[in-house]
Amino acid sequence: MQSTPRPDFWDVIYYRTTDGRCPADEFLDSSPVKVSAQLVAVLDDVAGAPPPRYSGGGRWEAMHGEMRGFYEVRAQGPRREQFRLFCVLENGTAQELARRGLSRPALAVITGLRKPWRTAFSERDYDSVRRLGEDHRAQFPRRIQE
Amino acid sequence: MLDTSHHRRRTGERRQDPEFQAEYERTRQELAQVNAVMQRLDDLRISAGLSKADLAREIGRNDAVVRRLFTAEVNPELRTVAALAAALDAEIQIVPRRKVRRRRALRAAPAEA
Numbered sequence: 001m002q003s004t005p006r007p008d009f010w011d012v013i014y015y016r017t018t019d020g021r022c023p024a025d026e027f028l029d030s031s032p033v034k035v036s037a038q039l040v041a042v043l044d045d046v047a048g049a050p051p052p053r054y055s056g057g058g059r060w061e062a063m064h065g066e067m068r069g070f071y072e073v074r075a076q077g078p079r080r081e082q083f084r085l086f087c088v089l090e091n092g093t094a095q096e097l098a099r100r101g102l103s104r105p106a107l108a109v110i111t112g113l114r115k116p117w118r119t120a121f122s123e124r125d126y127d128s129v130r131r132l133g134e135d136h137r138a139q140f141p142r143r144i145q146e
Numbered sequence: 147m148l149d150t151s152h153h154r155r156r157t158g159e160r161r162q163d164p165e166f167q168a169e170y171e172r173t174r175q176e177l178a179q180v181n182a183v184m185q186r187l188d189d190l191r192i193s194a195g196l197s198k199a200d201l202a203r204e205i206g207r208n209d210a211v212v213r214r215l216f217t218a219e220v221n222p223e224l225r226t227v228a229a230l231a232a233a234l235d236a237e238i239q240i241v242p243r244r245k246v247r248r249r250r251a252l253r254a255a256p257a258e259a
Contacts, residue, residue, distance in 0.1 A: 012153035025156070034169040040157050041173035045181070051217065054184040057177035058221035062214070101148035109153075146149040 010050040011106035012043050013090070014145040015136040022145040023132060024085065027112030031075075035083050038075040039112075043085070046073075047107055051089065067126055070110075070133060080117035086110045086129045088136065101141025108144075110136055183227065183238070188216050190234040204233035 014024040028036045042059045049055035056073075063070040063086075073085040090097070090106040097105065110132050113125055136142065161167045191201050198216060202209035207226070214220045215230075231238050242250075 011150040013148075013150050014152055033163065033165050036160070037166045037169035038173045040160065041170045041177065043153070044157070045174060045177045046218075049181065054188065054216060054218045055177070055181055056218045057180035058218070059177070060218055061220055098147070102150065103147045106150065141148055144148055144150070145152045 008048075010047045010090075011102065011104055012047050013102075013106045013108050013142065015108055015110045015132060016143050016145045017132070018135070018143070023111035024109040025145060027085065027114075031083055031112070031114070032077050035075045035077040039073050039083065039085050042073045042075075043087075043107060043109065050105065050107075067130070070129065071107075076117075077114070081114055082117060082119075083112065083114045084121075085112045086133070088133055090142070099140055101144075108136060108142070180222070184216065184218070184222060187227070187230050187234065187236075190236055191216075191230075194234060196234075201230065201233060205229040 014022050016022050028039065031039070038059075042056055046056045046060050059074045061072055061074065063072055069088060071087045071089065073087065075083045075085075077083055086109075088108045088110060090100060090102055090108050092100075092105075097103065111129055113121055113129070115121055157170075161170060191198070196204070198213045199209035202212040205212075205226070207229075211220075211226075212230070215222050215226065228238055
């Protein structure tokens with residue numbers, strides 16, 4: 001029987017594309033400092049009290065429909081601009097985590113998007129996030145920013 | 147195994163920036179407060195021997211709504227939190243921090259002098 005590690009905190013890892021880019025780093029670096037700080041604070045909060053425990057203070061939400069399996073971190077910037085960081089959970093048995101190159105469960109930050117207040121992301125936007133997420137999940141071990 | 151320290155190193159560097167650090171700390175405190183409220187409600191639910199579905203029935207909501215609330219899958223609405231508290235025979239209180247009380251006292255002092 002496989003043991004499932006349940007450590008007190010999870011790692012936070014950032015997906016890296018095949019050409020070596022790190023969309024999460026690029027997004028956080030291009031966001032206003034305060035927004036970037038808020039997004040990182042939520043990541044640390046969730047990683048410190050990982051699912052299924054309550055954390056994220058309502059700024060961490062599971063996505064539904066076509067985006068099922070993704071979680072988004074939410075922040076609001078100047079002029080109510082909306083910032084979203086898209087993540088997936090890396091969890092499983094110790095053996096499965098090892099196959100992914102991980103020694104403990106992790107939040108994998110895939111990429112981020114921003115949009116003006118009271119607007120919605122397009123299907124193309126969501127599709128681009130899903131494609132990056134699928135690429136991430138197809139990698140054994142995971143291809144991450146180191 | 148992969149080196150998973152990138153986020154920790156990155157955050158450590160960013161926190162050298164006072165603006166980043168202040169907002170990071172402010173956000174962590176805000177999250178801690180919301181988390182504490184939801185954790186307290188869940189503790190009360192468990193003490194009362196209620197399942198999440200029982201609690202959902204008490205407040206007339208779908209049990210999936212309450213289940214998602216306690217696993218942080220949705221943003222808790224204050225109205226729902228208040229209803230949950232009432233169903234658990236509890237209430238939400240806002241307690242001013244000492245700093246705020248001191249500031250008020252200082253503001254009131256010249257008028258009294």
